[in-house]
Amino acid sequence: MSKERFQLPENLTQSTRDAWRAQIEKALDGRTLEQGLGSTTYDGIAIKPLYDREDRQDKQDKPILLNRTGSERAWQIIQLIDIPNLDLANTQIKRDLEGGANALWLSVGSEIPYGAGTLPLTSQADFSRLFAHVNLDGVSLFLSNGYENLTCAGALMNCLVDLPVRQETVTGSFGFDPLSLFAAQGAYRDPEGEALSNWIDAAFAIHSSPVKMKSFLASGQLWQQAGASEAMELAFTLASALYYVRSLEHSGFLTQDAFNQVDLSLAVTGDVFLSTAKLRAMRILWQKICVAAQQTADTKLIGQMSYLDVVERDPEANMLRATAATVAAGIGNVDGLVLLPFSNAHGVSNASARRLARNTQIIAQEESHIGLV
Numbered sequence: 001m002s003k004e005r006f007q008l009p010e011n012l013t014q015s016t017r018d019a020w021r022a023q024i025e026k027a028l029d030g031r032t033l034e035q036g037l038g039s040t041t042y043d044g045i046a047i048k049p050l051y052d053r054e055d056r057q058d059k060q061d062k063p064i065l066l067n068r069t070g071s072e073r074a075w076q077i078i079q080l081i082d083i084p085n086l087d088l089a090n091t092q093i094k095r096d097l098e099g100g101a102n103a104l105w106l107s108v109g110s111e112i113p114y115g116a117g118t119l120p121l122t123s124q125a126d127f128s129r130l131f132a133h134v135n136l137d138g139v140s141l142f143l144s145n146g147y148e149n150l151t152c153a154g155a156l157m158n159c160l161v162d163l164p165v166r167q168e169t170v171t172g173s174f175g176f177d178p179l180s181l182f183a184a185q186g187a188y189r190d191p192e193g194e195a196l197s198n199w200i201d202a203a204f205a206i207h208s209s210p211v212k213m214k215s216f217l218a219s220g221q222l223w224q225q226a227g228a229s230e231a232m233e234l235a236f237t238l239a240s241a242l243y244y245v246r247s248l249e250h251s252g253f254l255t256q257d258a259f260n261q262v263d264l265s266l267a268v269t270g271d272v273f274l275s276t277a278k279l280r281a282m283r284i285l286w287q288k289i290c291v292a293a294q295q296t297a298d299t300k301l302i303g304q305m306s307y308l309d310v311v312e313r314d315p316e317a318n319m320l321r322a323t324a325a326t327v328a329a330g331i332g333n334v335d336g337l338v339l340l341p342f343s344n345a346h347g348v349s350n351a352s353a354r355r356l357a358r359n360t361q362i363i364a365q366e367e368s369h370i371g372l373v
Contacts, residue, residue: 017052024049041274042229064283065333073102074371075329076140076336077361078302082107082115083348086129089119093134095351100362102139103172105338109146112184112222114307115340116348121152127159136165140172140336142302145180145219147189153202157209167210173217173263173300174206179240180222200251203261207253214300216244216262221304224267230278237264238285245293259290259297267306268332270324279303279332303329303337310344318342322360330370337361 021033028036037049048055068074079096081104083089093104107115121127143152153174160167176199182188188195203215218241220233228236241262248258266282268275282301290297309321319342329337339357341349364370 017054020050043231045231047273061284063280063333064287066335068372074365075303075334075361076103077101077358077365078103078105078140078142078336078338079354079358080105080107080115080338080340081119082117084117084120086120086126090130090132090134092351092354093130096354096358097134097139099355099358101358103142103336104139105142105144106152107144108148108152109144111146111181112144113225114144114221114304116344116346121148121155124155124158124162127152127156128162131159131163136160136163136170138169141170141213142172142217142336142338143175145175145177145217145221147181149174149176150198150202153206157206157211160211168212171212173214173302174202175219176202176216176244177219177240179243180219183226184222196247200247203248203253204251207257207261214261214263216241216248217265217302218244218262219265219304220267221265221307225307230274230281233266234278234282234285237266237282238289241286242289255293256295256297259293259295259299262297263300263302265302265304268303268325268329268334268337269306269309270321272324272328272331275303275325275328276332279329279334283333300335301333303332303334305338305340307340310340310342312345315343315345318344319356319360322357323364326360326364327370330364331373 024033024037025031033049034046039047041047077100079101081089081093081096083092096104106121107118108121110118119130121130141156143149143156160170178188178196178199182195190198199215206213206215218237220228220237223233223236241264244262245258248261249255253261264282264286266278268279279301286299303325305322305325309325310318318340322339322342326337326339339360341353341357343349343353
């Protein structure tokens with residue numbers, strides 16, 4: 001596929017919209033185009049069978065698209081590491097980084113299901129074992145949401161001090177998202193008045209360290225897995241992100257620093273158009289919040305393949321769902337994407353399934369140039 005701008009043949013540009021509509025409605029047994037081929041989302045938003053430039057003429061909000069040059073990865077390829085054996089996980093990490101991945105999603109919490117296993121990380125020694133002989137320069141690390149995050153955050157930061165790595169090149173997120181934990185469990189472990197204080201204290205330590213990882217990752221994963229519509233997932237995720245920003249600010253962070261401690265994550269599914277629209281809507285909504293606060297935050301938008309998209313029967317079909325999710329994430333302009341291995345519903349995946357998850361993203365970027373759309 002060429003990177004040059006595609007031009008439609010002249011004979012295709014001569015047909016009018018009304019002529020096309022008339023031809024289609026002949027086959028719809030008296031129904032209009034919208035009645036026969038249209039649909040409606042759970043939020044009551046009508047989806048037309050066809051969109052073109054005319055549909056954008058009355059829209060004030062233009063898509064916010066990152067500048068993609070093709071000289072580097074269009075988005076970060078984030079590999080899920082959920083192997084409950086640190087030596088085997090270490091081997092898989094080396095495979096993934098050598099095979100083209102440039103970020104790792106470490107499964108450290110089990111309160112919100114995602115992945116097939118959990119890494120037994122409780123100390124600095126565990127992290128040292130996990131990253132033995134691994135070059136982490138320029139690698140992004142993401143910790144999944146869970147109550148173990150605080151312990152893991154301290155252990156990881158201490159580990160990075162001892163590893164032969166330039167700490168300022170390590171990016172990503174510690175994945176703090178206590179509101180999702182509260183929603184999943186129905187109660188805080190700590191007294192309600194102190195529930196957020198430990199997470200805020202950790203954010204201060206992270207901010208003062210040379211590591212460039214963010215503290216909070218406001219995620220739509222829980223809400224989507226609980227059955228939230230696209231609009232509900234956007235609303236809950238934005239509300240969580242803004243709550244974290246305000247809490248950091250009230251605790252002594254400068255407003256700019258508070259915004260820069262929070263990243264966003266949304267679930268992506270095999271529904272390419274809805275997932276793409278949701279991701280682009282998030283950028284527009286977050287920009288409105290930043291403009292209102294007079295801030296220019298360096299906020300990353302991470303896509304996570306929905307856990308609900310991985311089925312147990314006919315698991316090979318999950319590869320098609322992963323491909324569709326990759327297309328949606330790429331066109332939706334994510335900064336990073338986590339794909340679940342196709343055999344995830346059957347337990348911890350083998351190296352072959354993880355390679356397919358990794359290469360699905362590489363092919364989308366390097367052969368289909370999805371990130372340049």
